Amino acid sequence: MKRLLWVLFGVVILGVVAAGGAWVWVQREVQRAAAPPGAPTVEFVVSKGTTGRGLGRQLVSAKLINDGRMWRWFIFRRGAFAPKAGRHLVSPSMTMAEIATALESPPLPEDKPFVIVEGWRLRDTDAALAAAKLITPGAYVEAASHPERYKAPFQLPQGTLEGYLYPETYGVVPGAFNVEELIQRQLDTFAERFYLPHREALARGKRTLHEVVVMASMLEREEPVPAQRAIVAGILWKRIDKGFPLGVDATSRYSLSEWNDRKAFLQRLRDTTDPWNTRHRKGLPPGAIGSPTVESLQAALAPQSNEYWYYLHDSERRLHPSRNAEEHEALRRKYNVY
Incomplete structure (x- = not known):
């Protein structure tokens, strides 16, 4: 009888030890992160109506925790838990x-798309x-007129x-919009999409970044079809290198209040003193006339010779290049382009 009691006592002790070991293991697993310190943050979405358990x-799928069972145990032990959608x-x-x-904690503000159109x-x-209603009129132009405020x-x-300032769709938060932050994001996108992938070619080329x-x-x-822009670039760079005016009428529209104001545009074309009039001035215009895309x-950067x-x-915006003035005039008459 006494021996049986000692056996039962041993079983109880082993059970207590095992339970204690299991408790220590569970606590250690709950406190163990899924990755070493310094892992980058990610965006995790809590859907409406989702319970804590x-x-x-979802957390396992996102590789944010290792074991969903440990999460449920943690939530059970924690008690009240109200994740915010x-x-x-x-x-x-x-x-x-x-x-x-x-x-x-309060979720991130919901941003809305804002489209900055090419050109x-x-x-x-x-x-x-x-x-x-994100800015007062003039605030963006003013902020973009101080390059020293930004990094690139x-x-x-x-x-x-x-x-x-790269044209793209950017997420903005109404009520918490910062115009200088948007401009910095545009500069960062310009660097990511074009400058960084092409900086070696820029260093080797004969054109500066600003000229490009x-x-x-x-x-x-000038050219609505991206695949044909290298052809037009070849023509325009050739004109610059040989000392001929570019004849790009879009430059005469740049300083107009309304781009499609035809009356004001025709007046600019006749103004030989206008620095943006590339029918009369040789070389590049004083600056860029809009926001170009990577194409x-x-x-x-790489014009087609x-x-x-x-x-x-023509009226359907198809490109028709010509080798000389005679061919050009013939195409003008053919497509009624003047």
Whole structure:
């Protein structure tokens, strides 16, 4: 009998030890992060109506925790847990307790898309931002007129950032919009999409970055088909190198309040003193005439060598290059382009 009691006592002791070991193991797993310290944060979305226990599978799928069962145990032991629906920034370096605290915090503000159209001038973007009630009129132009406020892996121009602010759809938060932050994001996108992938080619080429940007801004307006912009670039660079006026009428529209104001445009074409009139002035215009896309920038950097000196577009905007003035005039008459 006494021996049996000692056996039962031993079983109880072993059970207690095993339970204690299991408890220690569970606590260690709950406190162990899914990744070493320093892992980058990611955006995790809590859907409306999702329960705290129900988040376990999603957190495992996002590689933010290792075991959904441990998460459910943690939530059970933690007690009250009310995750807020929306977007949250969390990291796999966080413990479950830290993740839970982050998911109970106010979510990130909901941003809305704002489209900056290819070829837009600073004033066009300014007008669109003002119409969306994100800025007071003129705030974007003013902020873009101080390049010294911003950072870039290339030398920023003097005067304004026209041509360097990449046209793209950007997420903005109404009520918490900062115009200088948007401009910095545009510069960062310009660097990411064009400058960094092409900086070696820029260093080897005979054109400066600024010259490429100015040319690209004209190509964006002059040629609607991206695949044909290298042909037009070849013609325009050839004209510059040989000392001929560019004859790009889009430059005469740049300083107009309304781009499509035909009456004001025709007056500018007749003004031989206008520095933007490339029918009369030789060389590049004083600056970029809008925001070029990467396709235009690439065409300006790597123009297609060709035999053409002129080009025009028909009523369907198809490109027709020509080798000399006689061919050009014949195409004018054929397509009624004047």
